[in-house]
Amino acid sequence: MRIGAALVLVLVLDLGGSAAGDPATAVYNHACSWCHGKDGRGDGPAAFSINKYRSPRPRDFTRGRFKLRSTPSGQLPTDDDLLRTVERGIPGYMPSFRGLTTGERQLAVVAVKRFYPGFESAQPAPVTIAEAPELNAAAAARGRRVYEEAGCAACHGDRGRGDGTSANALRDDVGLPIRPADLRYPRRFKGGSAPDDIYRTLVTGLDGTPMPSYAAAIEDPHALWDLVAYVRSLKRR
Template identity: 30%
Template structure:
């Protein structure tokens, strides 16, 4: 229903803004990068001028592109008011904001420019990432149609290659490593030429896109059951017995009384999940050191690989060539409950997903022993690759599997 979609869009704009006009929301685990400034002088302007220009101090170390960011007045007659920066001259420190009856800056007035760090990350993202991952992180940038595998859709907040346990989000360091190293065997390149600060800013913005996307999904799911177009037609049909006016009145009441709590819960639960993922206890850390790589360890790993305990060969094939029996089946989409049109495995984004040919030695999540260990322990999120965590295998068994898998590129 359009009447349900509009409040959701408005709520997202209030909480997050949009990629062209960012807004700060205190409840997010995001480095917004607030900067305090002070009005030095105010330029005289004509009575019919649309903008007020003033010189400011305190912005010398701020990001040099502040256009579009919110500016909160923290003292003076305008205290408590929010302006949007329309123009900014980094060289002179001159800011222009829209002229209104409530905005009357005077020398000495202080203000807070919000989201400077987030804007820095956004601009870097637009320059380096947007053409593949899209403006809102939906994975449909202008070059995405030519790429296989397709670029990641950041909005579900699911990242395949993480150092965290199977139910946790990615850690910041996981995403930073992906940006720096790229993903082997895909079109995701390495950005090692970027500085540490630039990589950090991009990841900060990508996480913000994920939190915004996840919040939107939760709100849509909450409203879909009772207020989707299909449900509206059913409820107002002859068999449904309700009038359009009754359904709209119910929706209006829900939006006034319950939707604010729904919005707060959706945002806070997503933010909390990201915060928890960056705690030490979320990290997959082996309990024992790596079992020394030896023929005996590899043989134990090979037997595990072929066993019913792991069923690795079902997908990766008995020789590890990625041609297991699962690649010949028609699998069911867990979202639509319909069969995929193509044989083989798929990820949650609906992309066909051939199991890795382990003889090629290309591991998208990293080729260090600890990377392979974490893939075995936590699985690969968003894919059929299962997790063999603490209750499924012993630490020694996981290391034996690591040694076997890492030996395959060198076997005959």
């Protein structure tokens, strides 16, 4: 299926249109509903084979809570955020859909937004990502102190292995057990492993999980970048 750019634009602007039988629904049903369900509730036919008793489960779009965003905690994602997730996937959980055309990926975003009425009036704005300094050994050493002071070890462990004292007790927002990231394996980071990706995750948090936003707790962008440098230094060689 190939969708013209003009039709994509019309559908993006007309979020209130009928979902039945249109191209956005067709793309969603073909590519997304197997896990997320035809009604967007995360209960598709493949959902119960994916971490039935442990988080993360397929996203329930009707709740309006999204982990992977460039927006402050508690806000909805931008269209670009949703497109980025569709294009990249989520390592270990959701495949990349780069095999779809650009137009088809945009239509999938249109379909996802229809499941939560709040998108109709939302005007989400990305957080500011400060310019990155040199992420060298000195920055990583300072970042180690930030890591300790911010309490990151409680979940991620002293050495970033995801084995902190709180790790076994963590639950997501629906009560399912959830494991903190093992920071030695950045390719598994759900929000991406590039420096900007890690900085963004620290500032926005992962809504619906125990991973909070550190925008208020660590106000100094230099300290945040030092923490990014430290996290990157933990990568298993």
